[in-house]
Amino acid sequence: MTQDAATATAAAAVADPVGPAPDGPEGAPRGLGVSVPADGLRAKTEGTFPYASDLWAEGLLWAAVLRSPHAHARILSVDTTAAARMPGVRAVVTHADVPGATTHGRRFADRPVFAHEVVRHHGEPIAAVAADHPDTARLAAAAITVEYELLDAVTDPEQSFGAPPLHPDGNLIRHIPLAFGDPEATGEVVVEGLYRIGRQDPAPIGAEAGLAVPRPDGGVEIYTASTDPHTDRDLAAACFGLEPERVKVVVTGVPGATGDREDAGFQLPLGLLALRTGCPVKLAATREESFLGHAHRHPTLLRYRHHADAEGRLVKVEAQILMDAGPYADSSSESLAAAVAFACGPYVVPHAFVEGWAVRTNNPPSGHVRGEGALQVCAAYEGQMDKLAARLGLDGAELRLRNVLATGDLLPTGQTVTCPAPVAELLRAVRDFELPGLPKDSPEEDWLLPGGPEGAGEPSAVRRGVGYGVGMVHMLGAEGTDEVSTATVKVHDGTATVICAAVDTGQGFATLARQVVQEVLGIDEVFVAPVDTDQPPAGPAGHGRHTWVSAGAVERAAKMVRTQLLQPMAHKLGMSTELLRIEDGRVTSYDGAFSTTVAEAVAGKELWATAQCRPHPTEPLDAAGQGDAFVGLAFCAIRAVVDVDVELGAVRVVELAVAQDVGRVLNPAQLAARIEAGVTQGVGAALTENLRTGGGLVRHPDLTGYVLPTALDAPDIRIVKLVEERDVVAPFGAKAASAVPVVTAPAAVASAVRAATGRPVNRLPIRPSAAVAVPVPLPPPVATPQG
CATH class of the missing domain: 3.90.1170.50 (Aldehyde oxidase/xanthine dehydrogenase, a/b hammerhead)
Structure with a gap:
């Protein structure tokens, strides 16, 4: 067999170009803001999708x-x-x-x-x-x-500083000393905490x-x-x-x-x-090879000291952040920058002094996992907010509301928040949402209790806790990353094709690209070509890049094609193209005197255009951790309700109420799915997911020992509010949707377990021993199963 023939055979296994939603009924709504079915959905559910x-x-x-x-x-x-x-x-x-x-x-x-x-x-x-x-x-x-x-294996990142070099480049990958404000500032109330975040694996369903x-x-x-x-x-x-x-x-x-x-x-x-x-x-690859080979979330050690005044307003935050990079740098520099920049959370902090280090060890490699850097610090600063609230006798939500960030405030990096930052609105939405009912002491609903109907615990030992988490992430690359994507839109005899090297990793880019073209050109038949490196680069997936830069490039190319389509008609009518609109599959003049179908307008024509989208530039953090390092920010608030067996330490997440800053809803069903998936991944980080090692050796490189949350573990997820305050510098005004609920959910779950048990809960995932109430008479429960 010739190599050309072998290549053709391999190419036949590549997924076909994505066509117009085969799952949707004929005449279904098209364009932005509509719940268009995800591309490839039917093939994946029927088991016919060709995986690698x-x-x-x-x-x-x-x-x-x-x-x-x-x-x-x-x-x-x-x-x-x-x-x-x-x-x-x-x-x-x-x-x-x-x-x-x-x-x-x-x-x-x-x-x-x-x-x-x-x-x-x-x-x-x-x-x-x-x-x-x-x-x-x-x-x-x-x-x-x-x-x-x-x-000797160096497995403790704290020992890496004094250990012999593990790599010719040394053991220190990056050090960021952030200094913002007056180092002598102090508050009337001071709380301290030490937090440890485990090694979460991305655990793709299909191994490499x-x-x-x-x-x-x-x-x-x-x-x-x-x-x-x-x-x-x-x-x-x-x-x-x-x-x-x-x-x-x-x-x-x-x-x-x-x-x-x-x-x-x-x-x-x-x-x-x-x-x-x-x-x-x-x-x-086998599943074991997959676990051993790819990067994991950075295990992180965090030390915090929060200063506040008597009313609970933050005065100063001091923090030390130590990230375990494993033996190679990968994305550790970027992860550390996010951790240091967001170390104070979405709160106004007049004075902040944060030191962050990413160091080499002989542990498994760490790298880019959704919400890297931001998740680790969110768990820590929200633990500190719970401590402050308890010290001051304030409700956790109220303390947070007294400190929340808003548009126009400064980050500790000195960057002004110019994008919409409706943090107070998000927090109020989850706080005011109706609490779930209590499980009844009946055989039919015993399964709702921690441990299920065969659990060894007693219903009387179950305590309910309510807690909060408020998180933030950055969108696109940071610190001077050149974010650019290129897309081509072609129209041939009534059918449009999108060519863009943006990989759809489940975030829905292919569906969004089709929606964009339908919106701009009014063409239903839109195909998205398979991705290869013969196409111009579109950059990596992650941080909402493809929703912003790649879909933005598709929109610009589609608008250029729209101009090519309308110019001849506008010339005949003696008007500008701005006086013609495409809507509901028709081209119509502003006065209604001219109207034709889009199908008739594009019949027999070949039109194409290529465009780029590049957001405004950013800059690296300087020696004091200062600089305009981020293009945009996204925010989320989650209220968690948990039931905890305080004798056994078993935790059941009852409900997570989510309010999120999304900019604009482009596909309601797809957005809800992304948020729910992100929240569930966050629950895994909070309760079960930790790739354990001993002496640097992975103890359980399989999906039996590494416990992923299943459908039975997923809590009720209530999306109580989506704030659509458009970011004017983003195409469509939309924000990244997947990472920020992953970042916020673990902090919210830990906060709720603190409320149920009175324990500090300073480690993720939460160990059963950390959810066992202190061995003193329990306070009157907030709620009991008998309630």
Whole structure:
């Protein structure tokens, strides 16, 4: 089989261009503000959606990767002889076989393609094998002999400062000392706290998979579920020793992402093996490999001291933030910047002094996971607000309302909040929402109690708690990141096609792009082309980028096509194009004298336009942590209601009431789904999700030991208010929707558990021991199951 034929076979597994909502009835509403069904929904629910693990090409080989069983060790030798001699093995590659750059990284090139002198974390790749059967590949990888000299693993980030260098670049990745206001300022009331946040895994439902196909020109095509294909192409080309034009990344079968979907170190061995063998090579990671390879949320240690006056108004916040980056930099610099900048939360703080560090350890790698940096500090500063409220005898919501941020206020970075910041409105909405009823002491509703109907606890030990969380995130990249996206809109004989390299990771970009074109051009038949690196770059998914810059580029291109369409008609009528409008599938003049259908207007025409969207620039934080580092901000308030068995420490989240600052609702059903999913991910961070390690070794790299919340664990989520105050600098006025409920929900759940138990709850996820009430007579309960 020729390589061209193999490429065509692989391409056939790529999802077809997205067409007009097959799930919706004929004549269903179109355009912005309408609940258009998500693209690909039917295929995913019916099990026909082609994921990356479904890829196939005739004559393909199977790959397997040998990974380190140690967290920190010196490699004395690697012997691949036995593996290479096994029948069916076609190639074995190690560090010595990398023809180009031997290190890579999306932000800093500090991670080796294959470890060759030192392994720095459990599961680090050492070699890869291609064979004619997946079992042969795995057996061959296991046959590679590696001689190690075990080294002491640095697993405590506090010890990293004094430990020998774990990396040639040193152990400190970034230090940010933020100084804002008067360091001598003090308050009448001072509370302190120490908080620890665990290691949450993005836990994609589909593990990493891909197919690499060599090209006749000596290049390679990689078919995989990338979320940032152009960056992946560039770093792959550098490692392969090729020009970027000879490496093509085709995005296929993205099952959803809440962070960096792909471990680039997974794609590189795949491409190297295809180039070495001259055959298509497929690699499908096991769940264990997925856990060991990709980045996780940064475990973080936070020390806080809050000063307030006698009325509860904040005077000064002092904080120290220590983030565990694992052995490589990845996105740690950006995560730390977000943590330091948002360390005081969406509150007015006249004086703030925050020091943040991101350091290397031999723990699993950390990186971009939804709400990075912001989630960790939200849990801590909201814990401090609960302490202040208790010290002052104030209701938690009332204390927060006395301090909330508003448009025109200053962040501790010195940046003025210019976007809508309706924090008080959000908090009042959840505070005033009706509380849920109490579970009855009846067999039919016993399952509502913590532990379920077979739980060992007594209903009389159950206490109900109500708590609050208020969170914030930044949108788009920060600190001078050049945010730009390019899109092309083509119209041919009544059908529109959108070409944009923005990957839909579940945030709904493909659906939104279709809605935008329908809104601007009035064309129902809109297709969104599959993504590959032959298209201009659109940047990575995350931080609401594609809703802002990519959909903004689609809108601009569609408006340019609209002008091309209307100009001939306007010229005939002797008027400007502004006096013609497209509405309800018709082109109509301002006076109603002229009217025709859009279908008639575009029939037989070929129109196209390409446009870019680039928001206003930002700047890096300076030596004092000051600077206009963020393009925009989004806010959320959540009230959590929990039932806690104070004898067993079992927690059941009864309800989460959510109010969110969304700018503009572009697709009501899709927005609600994104908020509910974000809240549920936050509940996982609060109660169950923690990738535990011992000596740097992952103890349970599987979905049995790593506990994800299921449908049975998801609480009632009430979206009580969506504030549509449009951000004038954002296309459509919309804000990022997914990250801020993830950030806020863990803080709200912890606040509610504090209210139920009287315990400080300073660690996430919340351990059962932290939810057991203090061994003194309990105060009268706020509510009991018998109530």
